[in-house]
Amino acid sequence: MKNKKYWWMMLFILLFSTLLVACGNDEEEETTADNNNDPVETEDPQDNEPSTSRLTGAIHSAPTGLFNPIFYTETYENNILSFTHEALVSQNNNLEFIPQLAKDWETNEDQTEITFFLEEDVTWHDGEPFTAHDVVFTYKTIADPEYGPAGGVRTNFVEPLLGYEAYSSGETDEFVGVTADDDHTVTFHFEAPNVNPLYYSSFSIIPEHIFSDIAVADMPSASATLDPGEVIGTGPFAFTDMVEREQYILTSYENYWQGQPKIDEIVWRVVNHSVMTGLLQTGEVDFIADPEGIAAADYETVEGFGNITIVEQADFGYQLMGFKLNHRTSEDVENGVIDPDNWVENEKVADPLVRQAIAQAINRPGFVNGLLYGRGEVINSPIAPQFWAYTDDVNQNEYNPEAAMALLDEAGYVDVTGDGFRETPDGEEWVLNLDYPQGNELRERSAPIIQENLQEVGININLRQPKEFSAYAEELENDDNDMDLYLIGWSLSSTDPDPSGLWNTTAAYNFSRWNNPESVELLQKALAAPEAFEQDYRTAVYHDWQNLFTEDLPAVILYAQNKLYAYNDRLNGVDPLPYSFINNPHEWWIEE
Structure with missing residues (x-):
């Protein structure tokens, strides 16, 4: 990989394209979730009417600045990408794989192939349709010979795929590891029977129409990777603005395929760890989540605030x-x-x-x-x-x-x-x-x-x-x-x-x-x-x-x-996963 500052941490990083990620628990506030991770509302004073409010989260370090799933390297960027980008599959509270951009899948008899059937009404934040060709493009980019030298670190997702060695070494220009059968059907082909086909096909997808004319070596420095308004995903929120090293703003995507989010805007504020809990008490911050949540030393203090829910669970x-x-x-x-x-x-x-x-x-x-x-x-x-x-x-x-x-x-x-x-x-x-x-x-x-x-x-x-x-x-x-x-x-x-x-x-x-x-x-x-x-x-x-x-x-x-997540009780619909506070944020809603 190229040794620039396109690196990360997770601390804790890493990993899984969701990577590197985090933890929460199954504690429920105003919603419950079945094994398919589908929220079931029990009470909503707003009768499901969209809120016109802003939600503020706190992080203690600023993102490095790579807002691209295939190139980001640390958890602070993932805090943003978790709202903006999606994968073919996700996981539920039991860590079982469940549908996301793919509504169903099937494997062949010897598990050398897995075929996904995609949702057909998904659009990118700029209105372009999401298709199987975006999936092919994402994995082809990760397998590209220039991906590692450009700073990419996730080749483990493509190494088991058919023809990876030949393509990544430049022996051939044809990538056969992932193929589009039609606009809404995509197949992953493995060199050998694979025990984890869903894991290898669970990486977040990037848009072909945005990056196809950009050389892989130039992707980390492209505006589509760096700049608010240029970062395009399929998630419930779009990354629309930032004051670098101070705050990062996500705006509701009204045409989100699972329904427009009920919160208009989510803001990540960069604040010193020592003042986070004070801001939580005053309501200037609504939630503290990944990477560390609240400090263990502050647990009893926060518990005494009276208007804050704490979620505690062992970290991943x-x-x-x-x-x-x-x-x-x-x-x-x-x-x-x-x-x-x-x-x-x-x-x-x-x-x-x-x-x-x-x-x-x-x-x-x-x-x-x-x-x-x-x-x-x-x-x-x-x-x-x-x-x-x-x-x-x-x-x-x-x-x-x-x-x-x-x-x-x-x-x-x-x-x-x-x-x-x-x-x-x-x-x-x-x-x-x-x-x-x-x-x-x-x-x-x-x-x-x-x-x-x-x-x-x-x-x-x-x-x-x-x-x-x-x-x-x-x-x-x-x-x-x-x-x-x-x-x-x-x-x-x-x-x-x-x-x-x-x-x-x-x-x-x-x-x-x-x-x-x-x-x-x-x-x-x-x-x-x-x-x-x-x-x-x-x-x-x-x-x-x-x-x-x-x-x-x-x-x-x-x-x-x-992990000690904490959030203001005015935030409803929170259903943390064992590895992340962020779960179905389009279902979150605020009671003023």
Whole structure:
């Protein structure tokens, strides 16, 4: 991928084109939802008449500015795209796939093909009809040879498709992985029987008529990606205006195919985390949702406001401290190449014993109890506990400074100069650089605690000044050559537990540059038919992979915090999903 500032986070990112996304719960306000995710109204004082009101949400960091589903890279942009763009399928509260732009689908006998039958009355925000050709165009763009160099990071959605390798390498100009059978029927063709066809076909769609004349390499800088009024989707709201780094305005799309939204305007305001709850109390902010919601420290305060509903649920994501195990060469960075054969090992954190010692020196339970006020948990695996594939029967790397020091001694890292800090086995100075971004209060508070924990066992930590997230993300992505430890958070896909998008060797988001052949083998094995059609088989393979992760340890999973969404009681129709506060926003309505 091209190393520009077209990057992200989720913190937590990532993932699923919905990616990277988030969490909520099944708590209901004025509506309930059946398994098809269709809201059933129980009371509406406005008798379903459209409201002429404005709803304001708060986020603590401004979006980087890529409002394009195939190029955005962080959750703040996804807060906007969740209102403006849609996919063929969505999910319900049970994480089952349900229709969205596709009203139905069928697979062939060996699951090498899945055919979707599309809704026929869908239009883009500029009035143009949505068709199967838009679906083909979206996936063809992601498979394009220029997609990665332009900054695209979602090739995992196209890699299993028929002919991907030939098309992405430039061997052929014909893309056969997704085909339009007619204007409202589209078929996905896979190289081999696929255990997750709905996952791979669940990416948000972009309009062909807007982007067809724009080279893939130019899409990230195109006005259709960057500018309000130019960003075109099929969702219930259009992105119409912004005051950059201050507020982002979404306007009701009157011809939305599921009915005009009942709220005219939704505004995202960028505000400091420390003042969010005060604005919620005064009514200047109506809701606080992704990426973090309200701070755990503010829970009781907000609960006491009396006019605010709090939704608490375990997050589909986690915070981590990663090890920069390898660095890409400057040439590969410049060319947007991720080639493990060219990686340069970071000797300072190359020993797994050292990484395990560092993990055991960090007081992770202290983060949960102190920073999260108990509203979260320590986890060891990068698979969400909500998934059937998760196991905690792995190497725990529990907080134990004495054991950490013993491991460091065993690895040959001892204090030979008497200054309290350990040297390398060769007697050289050993200093680890720890980098982290601004914008997330918990992460900013975690960094100096980690420094203190590690220095207590004799590890000299150079805690660098935090940087604005876009600058930090660029350094992280480009493998800044003196970065050893980094803090970040990921929002996981709710569609499948497969961790390949973050931890496969060549994954763009594998910022640790973890290169473990056994990991690659297990990740491939977990998706290989026919065995992988059995969930028990996949579960066993993923358990083996999680054990490997906690032993080789490319990152320390610090904690999974609970999401604490909060919204003013004047907002009705809220029905958060397990992974997102935003669900059927066209059904939201305001009681003044």
